[in-house]
Amino acid sequence: MSPPASSREVILDAAEAVVLESGAGHMTLDAVAAWAGVSKGGLLYHFPTKEALLKAMLERFIKQIDETRKKKAKGLKKGPGREIKAFILSNADRDPKKEQIGSALLAAVAHDPRLLQPAREAFRRRLTEFMQSGLIFKRAAVIIFAVHGLVFSELLSLSHLSIKERNDLIEELLHLADG
Known part of the structure; x- marks a missing residue:
């Protein structure tokens, strides 16, 4: 049995859920507290301002990306390009939830x-x-x-690459990582 999530993590999960459900514009401290099932005072204990909550969301988002990159690296051959290839591959994965949260953080x-x-x-x-x-x-x-250009162009819906073009771009970046 897993230990219960900390209140801080529950609040961060709730903030993400509010963003996913209602959009970044509706992420208020009241909405997050209600979703997390904590009092507003309880939320403010961990995150005294909306900016503090957004910063923590961004830090967690970056940490999750780094964890994904480390997992990808384990499956790659050791060598000078291993870490950057894992970076390429972890950012190449499309995840609608991650993209929606990323868009909200970008707006913030x-x-x-x-x-x-x-x-x-x-x-x-x-x-x-x-x-x-x-x-x-x-x-x-x-x-x-x-x-980053690929990721941000997709977050902003600027990229109109076909799946083949996108895959070709990823392959070229992987080739470049080989030196």
Whole structure:
């Protein structure tokens, strides 16, 4: 039997559920507290402001992406391109729930760029990891920016790539990761 989820995690789950059910614009502290089954005071104990809640959601989102990347890496051959290939593959997976939450977080950071700090730190950490694994800066940066471009263009519904074109792009990025 799993231990009960912490109140903090229950609140974060509720915030995601509100976003998925009603959209980011309806994610109020009252709505999240009601969904989580906690008092507003209980929510405010963990997240004193909506911005604190959004920042925690973004941090958890980044952590989940990193965990997916680590799982993907375990299935890949060891070598200099292993970590960045796992990064490519983990971002290439389409997950409607993840995309909807990502879109909501993107909208939130558009209103408060200070919320981007966890994403900035994750970007720098990943770039450093990929370079430490043997990739040169230019190659690692090109791949990261290409992957982020693909992800953001899909989040914003800008990409009109066919499935084949998208798969070809992913294959080219994987090839580039090989050096």
